[in-house]
Amino acid sequence: MEIVNARPEHFPQIYSLICELEEASLDRSKLEAVYLRNLADPGIHYLIALENGEAAGFASVHVQYLLHHGGKIAELQEIVVARERRGQGLGGRLFSEAEKTAAAAGCLQLEVCCNRKRTDSHRFYERQGMAASHFKFTEVLGGQEQT
Template identity: 90%
Template sequence: MEIINARPEHFPQIYSLICELEEAPLDRTKLEAVYLRNLTDPGIHYLVALENGEAAGFASVHIQHLLHHGGKIAELQEIVVAESRRGQGIGSLLFSEAEKTARTAGCLQLEVCCNRKRTDSHRFYERQGMVASHFKFTEALDMGC
């Protein structure tokens, strides 16, 4: 198993993993456009867990300067392991690489937001040493933006 920076050719497998994460088929064209754009953003790090050329997992780390922290913060936006590969330590490998990415970038903190229904994920993050210290509120906006 190796964790590498994702490349354009990894998109088909990553698309499948993101659909698995969201438990729904997503608009492939829109996701690919965002994926390719984000690959060029130095503040976004896409990590893929590969074994024999197959993507077993994916994580994305977004780094930004936040005023209220007075420095850089890394947010683990997505992390997913293929359902058939769960329980094999791949998520922990991806999480460790996300931490390393954040530390290397000089981030003060690593954050993650997780849907309330994903209780297995909550336990995973706690095992990684994270603490549930915040609430996240959302509002759907007009799609015309």
């Protein structure tokens, strides 16, 4: 098992993992356009866990300067382990790589937002040492569906 920076050719496997995470079939062409755009952004880090060339997990870390923190903050936007690989410690390894990525980028903090319905994920983040200290509020704009 190796965790590496994702490349353009990893998109089909990452697409499948993101659909699994969201429990939905998502618009492949839209996701691919965003994926390729984000690969070119030095503030976005896509990590893929590969075993024998197959994707076992994925994480994305977005780094930005936040005024109210007075420095860089990393947000773990997505983290997913393939259904058949869950419960084997891979999520913890991906989380650890996300932490290392954030620290290497000079971030002060690692944050994650998580849907309320994902109670197993909440417990996972707490096991990683994270605290549930904030609320996230959302508003759907332009007639888009909220997930």
